[in-house]
Amino acid sequence: MKFTIKKNYFLEGVTQVARVISPTPVFQILKGIKVELTKEKMTLKASDSLVSVEYEIKAKNDKEQIIEVIEEGESVFPSKNFIDIIRKFPSNEIQIESLNKKINIKSENIEFNIQGYEEGEYPEFPEINKENKIILETKLLNSLIKETIFCTASNNQRPILEGVNFKLNKRILDALATDSYRLSKRREILKDIEKEKSFNIIIPKKALQYVQRIIEQKSGFVEIFYENNRILFIFENIKYSVLLINGNYPNTDSILKKEYENLIEIDSKNFYDAIDRVSLINKDEKNDVIKLNIRNDNMKVHSSSKELGTAEEEVFCEGKLNTEEIKINLSAKYLKEAIQAINSEKIKIKCSGPLSSFEMEPADNKKDIIQILLPIRTY
Amino acid sequence: MKFTIKKNYFLEGVTQVARVISPTPVFQILKGIKVELTKEKMTLKASDSLVSVEYEIKAKNDKEQIIEVIEEGESVFPSKNFIDIIRKFPSNEIQIESLNKKINIKSENIEFNIQGYEEGEYPEFPEINKENKIILETKLLNSLIKETIFCTASNNQRPILEGVNFKLNKRILDALATDSYRLSKRREILKDIEKEKSFNIIIPKKALQYVQRIIEQKSGFVEIFYENNRILFIFENIKYSVLLINGNYPNTDSILKKEYENLIEIDSKNFYDAIDRVSLINKDEKNDVIKLNIRNDNMKVHSSSKELGTAEEEVFCEGKLNTEEIKINLSAKYLKEAIQAINSEKIKIKCSGPLSSFEMEPADNKKDIIQILLPIRTY
Numbered sequence: 001m002k003f004t005i006k007k008n009y010f011l012e013g014v015t016q017v018a019r020v021i022s023p024t025p026v027f028q029i030l031k032g033i034k035v036e037l038t039k040e041k042m043t044l045k046a047s048d049s050l051v052s053v054e055y056e057i058k059a060k061n062d063k064e065q066i067i068e069v070i071e072e073g074e075s076v077f078p079s080k081n082f083i084d085i086i087r088k089f090p091s092n093e094i095q096i097e098s099l100n101k102k103i104n105i106k107s108e109n110i111e112f113n114i115q116g117y118e119e120g121e122y123p124e125f126p127e128i129n130k131e132n133k134i135i136l137e138t139k140l141l142n143s144l145i146k147e148t149i150f151c152t153a154s155n156n157q158r159p160i161l162e163g164v165n166f167k168l169n170k171r172i173l174d175a176l177a178t179d180s181y182r183l184s185k186r187r188e189i190l191k192d193i194e195k196e197k198s199f200n201i202i203i204p205k206k207a208l209q210y211v212q213r214i215i216e217q218k219s220g221f222v223e224i225f226y227e228n229n230r231i232l233f234i235f236e237n238i239k240y241s242v243l244l245i246n247g248n249y250p251n252t253d254s255i256l257k258k259e260y261e262n263l264i265e266i267d268s269k270n271f272y273d274a275i276d277r278v279s280l281i282n283k284d285e286k287n288d289v290i291k292l293n294i295r296n297d298n299m300k301v302h303s304s305s306k307e308l309g310t311a312e313e314e315v316f317c318e319g320k321l322n323t324e325e326i327k328i329n330l331s332a333k334y335l336k337e338a339i340q341a342i343n344s345e346k347i348k349i350k351c352s353g354p355l356s357s358f359e360m361e362p363a364d365n366k367k368d369i370i371q372i373l374l375p376i377r378t379y
Numbered sequence: 380m381k382f383t384i385k386k387n388y389f390l391e392g393v394t395q396v397a398r399v400i401s402p403t404p405v406f407q408i409l410k411g412i413k414v415e416l417t418k419e420k421m422t423l424k425a426s427d428s429l430v431s432v433e434y435e436i437k438a439k440n441d442k443e444q445i446i447e448v449i450e451e452g453e454s455v456f457p458s459k460n461f462i463d464i465i466r467k468f469p470s471n472e473i474q475i476e477s478l479n480k481k482i483n484i485k486s487e488n489i490e491f492n493i494q495g496y497e498e499g500e501y502p503e504f505p506e507i508n509k510e511n512k513i514i515l516e517t518k519l520l521n522s523l524i525k526e527t528i529f530c531t532a533s534n535n536q537r538p539i540l541e542g543v544n545f546k547l548n549k550r551i552l553d554a555l556a557t558d559s560y561r562l563s564k565r566r567e568i569l570k571d572i573e574k575e576k577s578f579n580i581i582i583p584k585k586a587l588q589y590v591q592r593i594i595e596q597k598s599g600f601v602e603i604f605y606e607n608n609r610i611l612f613i614f615e616n617i618k619y620s621v622l623l624i625n626g627n628y629p630n631t632d633s634i635l636k637k638e639y640e641n642l643i644e645i646d647s648k649n650f651y652d653a654i655d656r657v658s659l660i661n662k663d664e665k666n667d668v669i670k671l672n673i674r675n676d677n678m679k680v681h682s683s684s685k686e687l688g689t690a691e692e693e694v695f696c697e698g699k700l701n702t703e704e705i706k707i708n709l710s711a712k713y714l715k716e717a718i719q720a721i722n723s724e725k726i727k728i729k730c731s732g733p734l735s736s737f738e739m740e741p742a743d744n745k746k747d748i749i750q751i752l753l754p755i756r757t758y
Contacts, residue, residue, distance in 0.1 A: 078687060081659050085690075088656045103688075110656060114688035277467045277489060280460050308457060309482075309493035311464075 001037050001073030002097040005057075009066050010094065011086050013055045016238060017046035018079045020053050020210060032076040032117040035098075039069050045125065046079070051207050052125050054239040076117035077103060085112060128232045128241060133225050134168070134193060138215040138235070141222050144175040145208045147186045147341040147369055152205045153179035163202040165249040170195055176252065182334050183252060184341055187368040199226050202245035214238055255357060255372060260350035262326060264294055265363050266317040268347050272339045274301040274313040279332035281311040288332040289376050294351075295325050303332070328354050329376045338371035380416050380452030381476040384436075388445050389473065390465050392434045395617060396425035397458045399432050399589060411455040411496040414477075418448050424504065425458070430586045431504050433618040455496035456482060464491060507611045507620060512604050513547070513572060517594040517614070520601050523554040524587045526565045526720040526748055531584045532558035542581040544628040549574055555631065561713050562631060563720055566747040578605050581624035593617055634736060634751060639729035641705060643673055644742050645696040647726050651718045653680040653692040658711035660690040667711040668755050673730075674704045682711070707733050708755045717750035 017033055025031055025048060034045040044055040059067040075098035086094065091107035098104070098116060105112040136144075145164070153161035156179065167174045171193055176185045211233055215222060223234040233240040275290055282288060282305035293300040296319040304310040328351060339347065344362030351358045360371040396412055404410055404427060413424035423434040438446040454477035465473065470486035477483075477495060484491040515523075524543070532540035535558065546553045550572055555564045590612055594601060602613040612619040654669055661667060661684035672679040675698040683689040707730060718726065723741030730737045739750040 081662055081687060084659045084662070085656070088652075088659060090652065090656070109694070110653070110690070110692040112660065112688065112690045114660070115686070273467075273469065274489075277464070277469070280463045280467060281491065281493070283460055283463070307494070308460060309491065311489075311491045313489040315488070 001035070001075050001099075002070040003037060003042075004068040004070070004093050004095045005042070006064070006066050007086065007089055007092050007094055009057050011083070013042075013044045013057050014077075014079075014083055014086060016214070017044045017053050017055050018083055019046075019213065020048050020051050021046050021079050022048040025049070027121075027123075029076065029117050029121045029123070031079055032122070033079050033082070034074070034076050034119070034122045036074050037067075037069060038072050042067055045122075047123070047125070050204060050243050051210060052241045053210070054125065054241075056237040058237075073098065074119045075103065076119045076122050078114060078116060082114075085114075126230065126241060128225050128230055129227045130225055132197070132199070132227060133223060134190070134197060135221050135223055136190075138218050138220050138222055140188060142212060142215055143367075144173075144186055144188065145212050147343075148175045148177040148184045149205055149208055149212075150337050150341065151177040151179055151182055151184040160202060160245055160247045160249060163204045163245040164208060165200070165202050167200045168193075169198045169200075176249075178250075178252060181331075181374050182338070183255065183370075183372040184338070185252075185256065185370045200249070201226060201231065202247070202249055203231060203242060204245055207240075207242040211240060214240065256370065258357060258359075260356075260359065261352045262294075262319065262321045262323070262350070264299070264317050264319040264321075264349040264351075266299065266315060266347055266349060268339055268342070268345060270315045271299075271301075271347065272336060274315045275332050275335050275339075278303045278311040278313050281305045281308050289329050289378060290332045290335060292328050292330065293325060294319060294321070294328075294349075296321055326351060326353060328358060329378055330358060330373050331376060334373050338373060342369055342371060343367075380414070380454050380478075381449040381474075382416060382421075383447040383449070383472050383474045384421070385443070385445050386465065386468055386471050386473055388436050390462070392421075392423045392436050393456075393458075393462055393465060395593065396423045396432050396434050397462055398425075398592065399427050399430050400425050400458050401427040404428070406502075408455065408496050408500045408502075410458055411501070412458050412461070413498070413501045414454050414456055416446075416448060416451050416453070418451060421446055424501075426502070426504070429583060429622050430589060431620045432589070433504065433620075435616040437616075452477065453498045454482065455498045455501050457493060457495060461493075464493075505609065505620065507604050507609055508606045509604055511576070511578070511606060512602060513569070513576060514600050514602055515569075517597050517599050517601055519567060521591060521594055523552075523565055523567065524591050526722075527554045527556040527563045528584055528587055528591075529716050529720065530556035530558055530561055530563040539581060539624055539626045539628060542583045542624040543587060544579070544581050546579045547572075548577045548579075555628075557629075557631060560710075560753050561717070562634065562749075562751040563717070564631075564635065564749045579628075580605060580610065581626070581628055582610060582621060583624055586619075586621040590619060593619065635749065637736060637738075639735075639738060640731045641673075641698065641700045641702070641729070643678070643696050643698040643700075643728040643730075645678060645694060645726055645728060647718055647721070647724055649694045650678075650680075650726065651715060653694045654711050654714050654718075657682045657690040657692050660684045660687050668708050668757060669711045669714060671707050671709065672704060673698060673700070673707075675700055705730060705732065707737060708757055709737060709752050710755060713752050717752060721748055721750060722746075 036043040040059055042057045046053055096105050101116045103114050103116045148164045164175055164177045171190050173188045173190050225232040229244050231242050278301045281303050291302040299315045299317045302312045338360055342362050344364050346363035348361050348363045358373045409426055415422040419438055421436045425432055475484050480495045482493050482495045527543045543554055543556045550569050552567045552569050604611040608623050610621050657680045660682050670681040678694045678696045681691045717739055721741050723743050725742035727740050727742045737752045
């Protein structure tokens with residue numbers, strides 16, 4: 001294999017695929033980047049077993065010749081330090097030749113000779129059945145991920161909670177995540193889709209983070225192909241294949257369909273800022289409990305630390321309470337993340353008492369999102 | 380003590396003094412910030428025993444009333460989380476009252492009650508004799524520190540090398556640091572100073588880093604008072620007192636006055652970039668050896684890694700060599716830091732051979748600075 005390539009195109013490609021590479025993969029060969037070169041295009045591949053990514057660079061686009069293919073071929077490049085070497089290359093054009101695992105990278109006055117991997121050892125990427133497909137706008141997909149992923153469990157004993165549950169049924173798409181202390185559910189009606197399309201899958205958190213990085217701040221559409229145990233995202237020149245989490249996601253109907261006795265409306269920013277300030281008093285402590293004391297016309301946001309002291313802020317709210325006041329203890333971090341996910345000017349709060357769940361949603365109904373927090377018991 | 384204060388002035392003050400506070404001081408009281416309030420001004424004090432800082436806020440400046448003094452007094456505030464509390468305070472004016480170690484901080488709708496320290500326990504700051512004084516421009520002082528401090532030793536068995544040696548004698552001011560593998564010496568002639576003024580002191584690296592942060596990117600003059608074991612920096616409204624390192628700094632004359640057989644001139648940027656690129660090949664390895672192969676008209680910059688391979692770049696240079704070529708092994712990191720400190724378009728290199736020291740200085744003589752590196756022996 002021998003070619004010259006424009007530095008910025010090559011750099012973008014290797015950066016994108018190298019993201020999935022694990023520093024300690026089960027198979028050493030997965031530390032490498034597979035490069036496949038034909039006269040028409042270069043394909044870069046990388047994988048960490050769970051996720052596999054393919055990135056395509058056309059030899060020529062409308063504007064310019066990107067790759068000068070001197071000899072077609074396949075090779076596995078090392079990924080370690082490789083991106084930095086490309087990034088800091090002094091010339092705009094890089095000449096690369098690969099022969100028997102030896103890779104030579106050079107321009108006028110600089111030359112690297114680096115050790116590649118045996119290309120025959122690189123695993124074949126799984127093919128996905130292209131029968132089942134939906135198309136989502138990047139903006140919507142990004143929002144579905146961003147507004148649920150923070151509720152997935154970490155280092156949990158239940159791996160099933162380390163993903164986001166995506167369900168499609170009768171044009172209703174639900175994304176839901178819970179770590180069993182809090183829950184986020186985001187719903188979107190897909191008008192332009194055939195009614196009989198349906199799935200119920202759990203996508204690993206890590207895979208969603210990669211997808212987010214690719215589509216964030218980009219406009220356009222993502223093609224999604226799904227089958228039993230695998231999903232494929234195609235966006236522009238990137239293909240992104242993910243092994244799904246196996247199993248049945250826990251049923252959350254009982255908590256989602258709960259009836260509440262009290263209703264409160266509050267300004268999002270004031271509520272967020274009060275929690276943010278008041279929780280400074282115990283910010284380095286394990287326990288980040290915020291005590292809310294809600295009345296019909298105001299909410300006291302209170303926190304304390306044995307070492308430092310107490311903090312309290314009053315926020316105006318409009319309550320319809322069945323009781324004089326409600327006291328409830330919640331996690332400052334969870335409250336802040338829930339308010340950020342709702343992202344509306346005003347928030348509607350539903351709650352029943354100190355031991356019952358605490359539900360929040362946008363007051364303006366512009367977006368169908370529900371955030372549920374379980375109270376913290378302090379003894 | 381009771382007062383209201385404009386948030387931004389108070390925030391700037393507590394931020395500046397809190398920098399010196401150690402998270403694990405010998406005396407618990409040194410976790411606090413001493414606040415002294417009179418009708419005219421507030422003085423904030425903090426210390427970590429080695430360095431002590433005082434910051435003054437006038438009650439009123441030309442433009443506005445900054446502090447409304449309701450009751451004079453002294454108090455020791457906690458520093459932990461305190462800056463964040465002030466930074467995130469919602470109003471521009473903060474009301475603070477301190478009584479019997481209880482500190483109340485509030486504005487309209489928010490209130491913190493925090494625990495202070497016993498003010499009687501706060502140590503008196505040492506007074507310095509104001510007899511011996513020099514005045515330096517912030518720009519010059521910053522340059523003297525920046526161009527030597529990186530050569531001080533870290534976690535060394537010789538604490539004396541963990542500071543910069545400042546010597547004044549017959550209007551010649553020398554700043555010198557060495558970790559025994561490399562050396563940086565910066566000289567400046569102080570024209571406006573009395574000839575008989577002299578000192579020979581070692582200022583701890585940590586103290587110089589604080590001074591740097593205060594004067595960086597500011598113009599003006601720093602007053603410096605010195606005595607046997609202590610130095611005081613005064614800049615604007617900040618006083619900064621430092622305990623010096625005791626002992627005699629090692630004599631470096633033998634290495635500084637060495638004669639060299641060969642002279643080379645090279646473009647700084649090309650030299651730096653070549654080292655930067657070539658050293659990517661072993662950047663995560665312990666050993667960051669760069670091999671230089673110098674001839675009269677070019678220098679080969681070479682590096683290798685067992686794991687990854689080799690890298691080589693050729694840089695044009697103008698040599699006056701007494702031999703056909705010189706090969707020498709040097710640390711990539713040390714070379715890069717030395718080139719940055721010299722900071723001139725072209726560099727003059729002096730060297731004798733693979734086992735002899737390697738000296739660099741600016742080719743344009745705009746600044747009197749010498750960088751010396753010892754070669755690395757590879758077996």
